[in-house]
Amino acid sequence: MTGIDSVQLRDVIVHKVGNPTRSENLVLSENALTLNDELVKRMLTKYFLSSFNENEHYHFTHLSDLNLNEVFTYVTKIFEDPSAFVATSALLANFLHSKSTHARVKEGELYIALFDQVPLGTEYKQAIGIFKSENKENFLKVFTHGRSLEVISEEGININKLDKGCLVFRNNKEEGYTVCVVDSTNKKNEAQYWVSDFLQVEPYADSYHNTDKYLGLCKQFITNEYAEKFEISKSDQIDLLNRSMDYFKTKDQFSLDEFAEEVIHHADVVDTFKEYKKTYESVKNFEIEDEFDINLSAVKKQAKIFKAVLKLDRNFHIYIHGRKDLIEKGYDELTGKHFYKLFYDEES
Incomplete structure (x- = not known):
């Protein structure tokens, strides 16, 4: 305070x-x-x-x-x-x-x-x-x-x-x-x-509560449920986290239908997300509305814990803030190791 x-x-x-x-x-x-x-x-x-x-x-x-x-x-x-x-x-x-x-x-x-x-x-x-x-x-x-x-x-x-x-x-x-x-x-x-x-x-059930709890719901779904129910790479998880946060940063109002269309995209994932929301609300003993004004204070709070970090063994931590199209994942048969290829313009 x-x-x-x-x-x-x-x-x-x-x-x-x-x-x-x-x-x-x-x-x-x-x-x-x-x-x-x-x-x-x-x-x-x-x-x-x-x-x-x-x-x-x-x-x-x-x-x-x-x-x-x-x-x-x-x-x-x-x-x-x-x-x-x-x-x-x-x-x-x-x-x-x-x-x-x-x-x-x-x-x-x-x-x-x-x-x-x-x-x-x-x-x-x-x-x-x-x-x-x-x-x-x-x-x-x-x-x-x-x-x-x-x-x-x-x-x-x-x-x-x-x-x-x-x-x-x-x-x-x-x-x-x-x-x-x-x-x-x-x-x-x-x-x-x-x-x-x-x-x-x-x-x-005000704008702060709805924004804060919905971002918490998104983070838990993407990092836990999504990875268990669907085949998804770590970089794809991070991309979805980034797109979720970007939605809340750039919009004045939240709409579940719009969020599902612009961020989640796939119908089967949307259905799983909505079911997860019901379970999440039941466990947490509160409800989150499907449409509400987005509260910037809640967004700033949650942005601190939305870690977009790709951890590779104990050697590398890659912070990913966007542009999934500039990341390429592969496997090198000669070394028997996975790799990521990153494309960029300038080094700073």
Whole structure:
């Protein structure tokens, strides 16, 4: 998240939440932190907020009634009655403890924070943050001992790496608020207790969500399903990845029918892609629309992980950005090795 210089950190409290299946306890603080040190407040604000993607928005959900979503209810209580901050934070910690039963869930510190002046688009909103630190790192501390300097190792938290976070803006309450989420650990489906079990949030079906998820779908289909179902060379896979990304970079709107005609081409591959989309949506537990406005922020994010790299043994990595017609693949019977022939105008 950018533009956090204006953010005011009002209250923070820390609890310790363990995994009950390993007999790890829940330790509750009686009081909020004393925030007299401005440097500590700035460090905490940076630690809490800098990892969020402000373009990717979620909202609280429930199968029958939104008011039965525990985190939604507790957050609403704090928004409406800040004097209940400490008591309600304990309820949040208890609820998280009850959901921390998966074998992969680690013990850690749970921070509940209340902020003012948090940027949301062109506005500034009050927000509540729920953060959990699970991973510790070793740091070296240099100190004076008599007339010498000594070094000791201390365990602590890297403020540049937020493990889990949820930022709830006081906005769109009727729809389940506007929520940003971070989950840097336990990304496998079986361990997504933070998003699915504790927060119970789903992404808003906006242009960012649709663009981001469709590009993720394309990448997984091309690199996995396409290679399994059809005979395709690595260079052809990369070409399809490039054409997919180029479509999103050059178009204002996405249309599945147009994408299928201009990028995928072959009818049998199109049918396989559409079936894969249904499976992908079911596994990920969200839907992606077939027509939507393309969001450039989502395109830029996905472009960083669309690796158009052809790896040949351990000797060569070839970055392919386009012009598949300038690549020729062959086999040399004399050496018994495959080869690629590349045609170009200038060397730089």
